Amino acid sequence: MAKTCPICDKGSRVVGGYSNRVRATKFNPTGKRRVHPNLQWAPLSDGTRMKMCTRCMKAGKHLEVKVKAPKKSVVAA
Numbered sequence: 923m924a925k926t927c928p929i930c931d932k933g934s935r936v937v938g939g940y941s942n943r944v945r946a947t948k949f950n951p952t953g954k955r956r957v958h959p960n961l962q963w964a965p966l967s968d969g970t971r972m973k974m975c976t977r978c979m980k981a982g983k984h985l986e987v988k989v990k991a992p993k994k995s996v997v998a999a
């Protein structure tokens with residue numbers, strides 16, 4: 923599964939880095955690191971569930987999501 927929220931498209935981002943002052947005073951300054959959104963399984967109104975970020979879940983957006991019906995494949999003869 924992707925590490926992005928399907929509702930708000932919140933994904934991973936690179937945070938951190940350090941200033942010259944930190945670099946000059948610490949023995950082992952750490953650089954940039956990747957932070958992922960807090961994705962949790964949330965039940966939908968039709969009984970299925972999907973992963974979404976906790977910010978969308980707290981706002982109640984999982985109650986508004988409508989699941990698309992699977993496409994029927996048409997076989998041409």
